[in-house]
Amino acid sequence: MGGVDTGARIAFTADGETLRVRDLIEGKEMVVEADREIDPVPALTDLFVFPVDRAVSFETESIHLPSHSMVRVRDGEGKFLGNLLEPTEYPTRDYLFDVTGNVRTYVRVEDRAFAASGRNQDDSFTVEFDEPTTVTVGSRSLHTRPEATIVVPDEPTAAMEAVSHLGSSIKEFSAERSWPTLRGHPPRIRRGDRLEIPDLIQRPETGIRIEVPPEYPDVYRVAPLAFYLGASVDPGDAAELHLENGYIEPLRSPGRSLSETVEELLKRCLLLDSLVRIGGYIPSRRLEYEELGPDLPFYPPNLYDATLSEQLLEYLEVERSVLEPYFPTWSTTAVLRPDPADVELLPYLAHTLSPIRVCDSPGDSKNGEKTAGTVPYGWPDGRIPDSPTDASTLAVTAETLPSNAALLNVETYENAFDLPPVPPGEAAVALVTDSPERGRRWREQLRGLSDGDVGIGAIEVVVRPDCDRFRALFAGRYDGVYASLPVVGDEIVCDDGGMRLERIGAVGARFVAFEAGPSVEQSASVVRNGAVTAAVIDGPVSDDRLREFLELLGIGLSLETSSRLVLSEGPIQIRFVGDPGHQMTINKDGTPPQIVEVDPVEVDRHRVATESFLTVRHRPGQEKRFNTNWADDRSHLTGTRRSDHSLVSTDDLLEIATLDDSVIATPDMVTADPERFTEKDVRRTVRRSRWKGSDREVPET
Known part of the structure; x- marks a missing residue:
């Protein structure tokens, strides 16, 4: 050999x-x-x-x-x-x-x-x-995980040097880097006594510099942009973008915070790069190009061979209002603390190009001396509540984490490297309850779900397990565990006594959900011990909603998207531990699922809107195209919503329901199982649409 x-x-x-x-x-x-x-x-x-x-x-x-x-x-x-x-x-x-x-x-x-x-x-x-x-x-290399580790001491200037090396994983600094497959995972950052950068991690030389004051908040805010541009991050009195031709763009102004400016600039560059590349490595006919192109002051293909600085000069000339309607919805917006500990999260957030804000409350300080008890957190789907300035983004603790937010930690990303999504039809899920009646209803409601058609290969309902049985459910046989057991103090009540979650030990399940159970802090132990992400649900979930939730996880939607689509109605609140943009399953070809929303116009004519979602694996810059007779052949960026489709027939809807990457959403249901979406369901949707606004009961004939 x-x-x-x-x-x-x-x-x-x-x-x-x-x-x-x-x-x-x-x-x-x-x-x-x-x-x-x-x-x-x-x-x-x-x-x-x-x-x-x-x-x-x-x-x-x-x-x-x-x-x-x-x-x-x-x-x-x-x-x-x-x-x-x-x-x-x-x-x-x-x-x-x-x-x-x-x-x-x-x-x-x-x-x-x-x-x-x-x-x-x-x-x-x-x-x-x-x-x-x-x-x-x-x-x-597919390079979906870090190839090396940078060690930094607790000094903002050291963090600047580490951030300046994150772009070492990007394969080339042309507009083609807008393809996520050309943006390898940045190297890890870990805290230590002195700065250590392995020789194989080469600092990019793009001629782009970002100057910010040498303080953790500003270094964190510019990190994803610095990664994408391959920019060095240098100390300066003001926050500015410096191009190699001498042009300087201010990044902070009286009317806009640094976070807002950086987030908009990052999305601007990603979107316009994706238009410049349309005739490049993978030519495509793009929706955004045809609709947005006439409003641009330049012809995108002409910038393909331009330098990065030349491209940026043109990009900065485009009015923000022209571009904003075409920005994808990001999977996460992170809120970090002004604390050296959060430097370790930067590579994972840069990998997904997640915008970063920094909490700044009276209890905080720029070097982190007073951040004890607070946690870094994220707003899944990128929609952060109104926060016009960085100063209004408040610090939270695990117990004051807002509904729909996620406690971020390094383990959620590292565990995902060892527990990648499984192919549809291979996932195994365990459902745990202390109620024999609920267990019986679950078995009835979930009948047929584990036949493989919608991504769940095996479902087991466990009623009143003892401590050893409950612990064994997390060992790795199951990809997901959904537990609805009583909690007394900080212990889960099993059939033979109570057990603290940290006593479960090594966890091999990809996702864990606790219904009306332990706190966020208690649930965090399962992620620290090996799970990818966890959901804490503060109330009981109906049987039909639980089935829909599992269907969506099985087809490849992320934990957050699955939860938001079917569990967010009513008073139920959900909080997450770890980035809920992770998926339990993923198609062999890597394409993300799409939601098809149905709005009846006539008996056999329906308006549809489609939406796809970014995840930790489906990152900004990916394209999606519908291979159907009712949609044109233009591709579009993943993470966007389209409502420009022609009207579809009932037969079209039934065909859409059979696609392995489509979820049907009507006013009555959300399902990925074609067996549960029939012509009868379409007729029911039509009736409800016709009787909308009426105080009369909707007929069932």
């Missing part, structure tokens, strides 16, 4: 006729097979149009991919030519095979014709060239 290129991100190893491509950050591998023994030699990464971390070349007359999810064929310049799904032949020219699999891989050949087998029954793929040739394989 021989090998080459065992760098920090990608390793290539040759074993006879097999080349193993390993993503060292992700711990995943894919295989490329040749028709002869492979003798790889290092190759230039510049041979590829797309960013790759490492590349090798070898001789062969054919290549075979035993497993992959998609192969796209492009010309030598990267122009898309087609998906290789069926047997096909291509004439002599330069080609690039774009392989989506466990490792992001590209295979380049020059001046060759080829024949492709298409996708075989065993999910493999074969390409045969017209004669032996040199193929070059380049790979890029």
